[in-house]
Amino acid sequence: MKIAIASGKGGTGKTTLATNLSAYLSEEEKVVLIDLDVEEPNSGLFIKGDLVHKEDKYKMIPLWEQDKCTLCELCQEVCNFHAVIQLTDQIMVFPELCHSCYACSELCPTSALPMVQQKMGELKHFHLGNLSFVESRLDIGQEQAVPLIAQTKKYINTHFSGEMIQLYDAPPGTSCPVIEATKDADLVILVTEPTPFGLHDLTLAVNTMKELKKEFGVIVNRHGIGNDDVLEYCLKEHIPVLSKIPNDRRIAELYSRGELVYQKFPEINKQLLKIKNYILEMKNGKAQ
């Protein structure tokens, strides 16, 4: 079962929830946590396991072979991303703009643009008891997160059973990386905070999940600050609120040190149990 943890607004507690929930669930069953916030992956600061596998991730880009090229301009014409440009006597490729569609390479009449690998990031796979943890990080200077997210999901599908609970820590926002990270999820958990920014970005995230026709629920983090507008919104829209996690400076302090919080706060433990029950009910419902 795939569960994506997302949020419109950044810094609402996505990673805190993803790491604590996966550690909590792994006390009784096998769980895999996947950090898909490849631009700024943080889950690994909280989950320390044994590294079992590491691999570089590549995207494919065209490489110009001068001796085969007739400078016919077709490559430049077919590239919708302006990643291939023909100058007077040469072809220039801009890898950061390339979407790896292969059009220039395969349509080239003289095969002068073979596709070659370019490193875009790195994937790491860790073990900690029942918990497996996989993270990918984008190399600085690479602009596109989507291909790395897609390849990371492929790695998970190859190495883990779909029956297992898979928790995906998604990037913030509502644009293409979030879609890539959530589109296969059976359940999306949106983490928000009860503030005007939290509510505004939650409505964007909710509209995105409705568009994707996803099952989703909301977790209100730092409950007690701000106002009740988020809860009223969820009530009005019939969105299930899975849990309310209290605002507490001590939680922020533990987080600041890279520590998990659930073992130290009985209240958090109780909230995680509620979330776990919701997930298991849904999982069993799906199985029937």
Added chain:
Amino acid sequence: MKEIVVISGKGGTGKTSITASFAYLGGKDIVVADCDVDAADMHLLLEPDFAKSEDFYSGFIAKIDQDKCTQCGKCADVCRFDAIPVVDGQHWVESLNCEGCGYCPRVCPADAIIMEEQNVGQWYVSTTKTGSPMVHARLGIGAENSGKLVARVKKEAKNIAQQNHKNFILVDGSPGVGCPVVSSLSGANFVVLVTEPTVSGLHDLKRVHELVKKFNIRAGCIINKSDLNHRVCEEIEDFLKKENIVLISRLPYDETFTKAMTEGQTIVEYKKNGITATLKKSWKKVKQTA
């Protein structure tokens, strides 16, 4: 005219609250550009009037004309994005997967595929409650090309600043290190990095600064919630020294941020306390250093 970009790598560090306070302090001297187009929030504090709005078109999505399609499957064969599945014997385009590369219409023998230009959002030119111009945008759901929308917002802000002889453009950037951030940084004169003393805050600060260095832009840093963890705060300050980043100020962990936001106000309007004085000094320092 100087362009000042505020970014943070990590979300939730207080970037937008701080930028909105700077915008309030800058008043009519500046043009505000909200380039966090994915989850733009600054309008909630600055009350722009949305005086002018324009649709933003960028990128394409393939569409198959079923009357012309012979179901030969050549389009699906060349598609690298699994965007052309077959359902009930018919090829169709899964628009969420389509990258808009335009390869499929080039191989279609029946001319059955057209590329439709996408409306990916709107952008606005407004006047805020301080009287300053503000350019902002809203990206459509799940849209691509947020980097291009950022570039559009920045271009418009620059035009307005030049026409009206404004001294500063103040840009609220987006989280992460990907295309919208790259687009926010291009052409900037000075970067303000907002961070917090948490292991994630420091980790993300280092990554985003690595990106800033590639652009050769000078940077300053504001450490928000600085009393949350003294050890990490010291680590951040060591990092700033090592990288020649100006420490602009330290702000305390203070729920005034949330309270002001709940009232729809910037922090400097909400409460004339110590934090307001620090923000005023910070803005002065940013203007001097930029």
